[in-house]
Structure formats: C-alpha cells, structure tokens
Amino acid sequence: MERILISGPADPRLDDFRDLNHSDSRPDLPGGKGLVVAEGPLVVGRLLESRFPVRAIVGFKNKLDSFFASFQAENSGVDLSGIPIYEVTRETLATVAGFDMHRGLLATADRVVEDSVASVLEGARTVVVLEGVGDHENIGSMFRNAAGMGVDAILFGNGCADPLYRRVVRVSMGHVLRLPFAHLEGSYTTWQRSLEELSQAGFHLVSLTPDPAAVHLEDALKGRDKVALLVGAEGPGLTEHAMRATDVRARIPMAPGTDSLNLATSAAIAFYERDRSQRT
Amino acid sequence: MERILISGPADPRLDDFRDLNHSDSRPDLPGGKGLVVAEGPLVVGRLLESRFPVRAIVGFKNKLDSFFASFQAENSGVDLSGIPIYEVTRETLATVAGFDMHRGLLATADRVVEDSVASVLEGARTVVVLEGVGDHENIGSMFRNAAGMGVDAILFGNGCADPLYRRVVRVSMGHVLRLPFAHLEGSYTTWQRSLEELSQAGFHLVSLTPDPAAVHLEDALKGRDKVALLVGAEGPGLTEHAMRATDVRARIPMAPGTDSLNLATSAAIAFYERDRSQRT
The missing domain is CATH 3.40.1280.10 (SPOUT methyltransferase, trefoil knot domain)
Known part of the structure; x- marks a missing residue:
C-alpha cells in the first residue's frame, strides 16, 4: 500500500472525485459516471469491506494517517493492494470536488451487477x-x-x-x-x-x-x-x-x-x- | 377580517417578517426578536388555534384565499379579529424575508410565559x-x-x-x-x-x-x-x-x-x- 502525493487539482488521477455533485448520478443520465462514493472513515471502511470494487481513495494527510492506523488493525482480511491512495490538500480536494469536503476522506467504487x-x-x-x-x-x-x-x-x-x-x-x-x-x-x-x-x-x-x-x-x-x-x-x-x-x-x-x-x-x-x- | 394590500418591501408593517433567518432567534440573543414563526397552511392553522397570541399573517393572494376558505369553515371557534392580514407579492416577500418563501403563507406570534x-x-x-x-x-x-x-x-x-x-x-x-x-x-x-x-x-x-x-x-x-x-x-x-x-x-x-x-x-x-x- 503506497500513497501517491498529488500536487494540484488538475491531476487526472483525481477525475473520479471531480465535480462530485454530479459524478454519482446514474450512468444512464447525462454526465453520470455511476460511481459509488463513500465519505468519511466509517463509510469508507464499509466500502472497503463491501462487494463493490474500490477504484481509489483520496484524503488529507492526517485523515489518511488516522484512517489506516485503525482500519488495518481491525480488518486484516481486506486486500488493499492495487487501490491507489491519493494524498491531497484541503484546497486541492475542494477545487476538485466543487465544494469543501471537510471530512477529508473519500473513496470511489464501481457498481456491480445487481443481485436478482x-x-x-x-x-x-x-x-x-x-x-x-x-x-x-x-x-x-x-x-x-x-x-x-x-x-x-x-x-x-x-x-x-x-x-x-x-x-x-x-x-x-x-x-x-x-x-x-x-x-x-x-x-x-x-x-x-x-x-x-x-x-x-x-x-x-x-x-x-x-x-x-x-x-x-x-x-x-x-x-x-x-x-x-x-x-x-x-x-x-x-x-x-x-x-x-x-x-x-x-x-x-x-x-x-x-x-x-x-x-x-x-x-x-x-x-x-x-x-x-x-x-x- | 380585513386584508391589507402591501405595495412593497419597505413597508414597516412587514417588519415581523424581515430577515427571517434571524428574527426567530431567542430574544436574549443579538438581533433576536423571539417571535414564533409559522410557515405554510397546516402550521399557520395550528398557530391560530394555539395559546400563542398571533401578531400578523402574510401571504400571496392565492395562498391567503385558499387558506381562509378552508380554515374558517373548519374552525369557527378561532377569533381572527384584530389580526392584520397582509397580502404581498412573491417578490415583496422574498425581499423582506431574505429568501424565496415558496409556501407563500406565514404568521408570527409572541412567545408566552412558559408553563411550569x-x-x-x-x-x-x-x-x-x-x-x-x-x-x-x-x-x-x-x-x-x-x-x-x-x-x-x-x-x-x-x-x-x-x-x-x-x-x-x-x-x-x-x-x-x-x-x-x-x-x-x-x-x-x-x-x-x-x-x-x-x-x-x-x-x-x-x-x-x-x-x-x-x-x-x-x-x-x-x-x-x-x-x-x-x-x-x-x-x-x-x-x-x-x-x-x-x-x-x-x-x-x-x-x-x-x-x-x-x-x-x-x-x-x-x-x-x-x-x-x-x-x-
């Protein structure tokens, strides 16, 4: 598990988190990417444990530190390998998301085929x-x-x-x-x-x-x-x-x-x- | 019961409804008038039936029409005499209240001494x-x-x-x-x-x-x-x-x-x- 430091809001690796008020719209709607978006440590943790394949995690340095300190200890069964973890400043995330994300920790996942x-x-x-x-x-x-x-x-x-x-x-x-x-x-x-x-x-x-x-x-x-x-x-x-x-x-x-x-x-x-x- | 047509937002008779996001603050707080504010026909009706002395009612013409058509029929016991009823346009009320009051019907009352x-x-x-x-x-x-x-x-x-x-x-x-x-x-x-x-x-x-x-x-x-x-x-x-x-x-x-x-x-x-x- 490796953290990637992102230097500014233009970085395309943050595209999942761009204009967040629209990116969770259903994929069949205009501009809708249909991503599953989790906010805050409790919900990000539940996303990591879920059936939804996680695409990326983004957060402020201190939020990532405290999240992974407690998450890994409790959930050794979750495989985080291959999930990019982006470290950003509050300003960068606010610019990317389109509003101030004071919780400072987010993750995205793909939808999966719905159960019958x-x-x-x-x-x-x-x-x-x-x-x-x-x-x-x-x-x-x-x-x-x-x-x-x-x-x-x-x-x-x-x-x-x-x-x-x-x-x-x-x-x-x-x-x-x-x-x-x-x-x-x-x-x-x-x-x-x-x-x-x-x-x-x-x-x-x-x-x-x-x-x-x-x-x-x-x-x-x-x-x-x-x-x-x-x-x-x-x-x-x-x-x-x-x-x-x-x-x-x-x-x-x-x-x-x-x-x-x-x-x-x-x-x-x-x-x-x-x-x-x-x-x- | 008489309706008073108000021609614009500067009319001091609308002062109860001015800057509505602050006028309901407790009277002991800065700028707080401590008014009780009811919004929409259901709640305005309940305010009229309550122990709180109503100060004024304000609304758009059509909202006042439909409110009093149904309210008076059902509640003959409530005495509306002496309560000013102000008819305003949507634009006037929005300017006075500080935001668009799409419900178009409001009433204010004074607080009463609290029960023991x-x-x-x-x-x-x-x-x-x-x-x-x-x-x-x-x-x-x-x-x-x-x-x-x-x-x-x-x-x-x-x-x-x-x-x-x-x-x-x-x-x-x-x-x-x-x-x-x-x-x-x-x-x-x-x-x-x-x-x-x-x-x-x-x-x-x-x-x-x-x-x-x-x-x-x-x-x-x-x-x-x-x-x-x-x-x-x-x-x-x-x-x-x-x-x-x-x-x-x-x-x-x-x-x-x-x-x-x-x-x-x-x-x-x-x-x-x-x-x-x-x-x-």
Whole structure:
C-alpha cells in the first residue's frame, strides 16, 4: 500500500472525485459516471469491506494517517493492494470536488451487477418493499434502520430513487453497501405482479398505511414466519394496486388529530415490531 | 377580517417578517426578536388555534384565499379579529424575508410565559425528558412523533436548543405549538436533581441508551402507570449523571455490528412501545 502525493487539482488521477455533485448520478443520465462514493472513515471502511470494487481513495494527510492506523488493525482480511491512495490538500480536494469536503476522506467504487430478487430472498425472513420512494434521505434512513433491526433485504418497486446515490450512501452510514437489495420489475401499474414471487417464497405481505381501518401492526405481524413489509412514498403512500396485492393492511396506532409519521420513522417502528414479534 | 394590500418591501408593517433567518432567534440573543414563526397552511392553522397570541399573517393572494376558505369553515371557534392580514407579492416577500418563501403563507406570534414543570406534569402519564439535544430537526421530529403517539409533554433538561425556533416549528408540523413543554432547572451537572420532582409525581424514570447491558425497552415499560422517557443527544447520549437519577436503563434491541439509531427514531420507537404497553 503506497500513497501517491498529488500536487494540484488538475491531476487526472483525481477525475473520479471531480465535480462530485454530479459524478454519482446514474450512468444512464447525462454526465453520470455511476460511481459509488463513500465519505468519511466509517463509510469508507464499509466500502472497503463491501462487494463493490474500490477504484481509489483520496484524503488529507492526517485523515489518511488516522484512517489506516485503525482500519488495518481491525480488518486484516481486506486486500488493499492495487487501490491507489491519493494524498491531497484541503484546497486541492475542494477545487476538485466543487465544494469543501471537510471530512477529508473519500473513496470511489464501481457498481456491480445487481443481485436478482430470487438471490436476495434466499434465506431472508424479513424484507422491505418500497414503492415510489424518491427521497434519498428516506432511502438512506431505511437502510440504516433496516440493518440495525435485523431486516434481511430491501426490494425496490416502481418509482424509487437510486439507492447508490452519494447521499443515500452517507445517510445509510454505508449500510446500503452491505444490506442486500434488488429491483422488482414492472411499471407503475404492473410491478405489483412481481410481489407474487414473494408470496410463493412464503412471505406474508404486509402493507403499511395510516388508514384507520387497517389492523394494528402488532396483530398483522404476530406469529408470522416470513414477512415482507410494503412502504409507500411520503404523502401518497402505497398505491391501491400494491395494497391489493398484499395479505393485510397494517397501521401504527396514532393519537387522534395528528399527522402520519415520517416514512422512515414508520418503517423503523415496523422493523422494531417485527423483531419484537420474533422474540416473544 | 380585513386584508391589507402591501405595495412593497419597505413597508414597516412587514417588519415581523424581515430577515427571517434571524428574527426567530431567542430574544436574549443579538438581533433576536423571539417571535414564533409559522410557515405554510397546516402550521399557520395550528398557530391560530394555539395559546400563542398571533401578531400578523402574510401571504400571496392565492395562498391567503385558499387558506381562509378552508380554515374558517373548519374552525369557527378561532377569533381572527384584530389580526392584520397582509397580502404581498412573491417578490415583496422574498425581499423582506431574505429568501424565496415558496409556501407563500406565514404568521408570527409572541412567545408566552412558559408553563411550569408542575403544571405540565399534571394529568400527564407519559412524558419525554431531553438532555443536550441541540439539533433543531431532532427536537422538531420529537414533537411530531410525541404528538402522534400520545406522549403528553416534553421536558427539557440542560443543553437543549430552543423549541420555538422556526425550524423546530416547521419540522414538528406545528405540534410544538400544541404539546405542552417546560424546562427543568439547573446546569450540566445539577439539572438531574430536578428529576426528583417527576419521581415524586409517580413517574417511572427510564433512560434510553444503546448500552448492551441495559434491559429491553419492552421490559422496562411493561406494567408501568406513569413513565418519563429520558433521551440524550445524538452521539454522546445521556450523561451518566442523568442515567443514575433514573430507575432503569433501557435499550432497543439492535443487530450486531450496526450503529445506534438516530435520536428521534429511537424516541419514536420508545413512544410506540409505551403506547403498545398500555394497550395490552
């Protein structure tokens, strides 16, 4: 492992980190390089341990020093050979990235071929299915909370934002790089048919909804072996099409006259209840 | 109820809304007017129904039209007489506020004398106590989630941010204007003594902590009549001083190798479990 000192922002070896607000866009979008970008020691560490092939690491001298001092000690299994490590000044990185990267440590990786739904479901007992969730912060929180409370995988129905977007990686604290995920095929009105694959795999399909006519979450989850929790977008929630394809509609009991909870918070409560129902 | 058409940003009647990023600062801070500021129809409506005396309402013509068309129909009990309603253009409001207020509807109110801890505890069965929570977004989410899941009041220990800051009002969806709150007296190392008042009022004091040695949340809450949930800052959590002053330390069960949940998410799960424990 060798560090390469970079003398200024024009060096082409920093191209992965150039104009960072755009370089994480999906490869099919204009200017999108489709790179996976990790920021800060915790998330860079998780990227190094992940299935994504790391392209480069860049950082300030002191940030690289402290990162590798603790990372190598704890993770002797990760092979860093062949990964270029670029040492830059704060000014250089700010010019390259397009804004001040105060964390001072970044890494990029290539995307990999996405897992199939079947492979993601194999061995899983709790999965989340998202529909129409376009907010990166909500998707990031979803991964963080899912990982924290023992959810095995996240499946994406129609209309969701890209889970490998830089902000999702950051908000998820890198868990999007660890927790399996896959996309269900189909359009706005047809993707719901692919839920059949989950039913056939033995999953009890539970729609999360604020509808007062729905059953309490705890009753919907009680005694179930495999569970798929469906969560819709903030505001509109799940489509009627999606809810019809599920076994039960469940709600978190709410005080009268209040608003429904934030999407990621509702889902976190469902993850908690699911975990709880398996313990008792 | 009469609308006053304002012709330009220099009009002194718009002074409440001037330089809005500063006017909500606490009155004891330089430049702080200490106003309560509500943004958007939902929160402006909640401000009008609240205990805070409304000073003025400002909005674009179409936003005022639609707001009053629906508000008056539903809330005949609110007296709007004497509250000036200023109609402005988008350009005028942007110049006055200092940024583009795309929601186009705002209201200001004066602060009121804060409730005493004793009055807030009266009749309450579930309260939250915050320590060192300086993040406005977390405090706002806390109020939204507390209101949604039947928490009766929020108490502030040492080191918390101002709950009437504009961003808190917005993130709470106006619930900070409805849910009772009060401040416990004392400094970093002494405020914990005021928890004694809660114990004397019959509250079972529960510290929320990621400590793996703590008991499961459900066991800490089971069969309790009155509960006070203590929540500390993101990162450091509760001080040892605070935890020592409580009856039990409780944790949300987490998957190994993951990070603790976000503060507001952890608290929301505790509110859910508290509500659940009272139903069974």
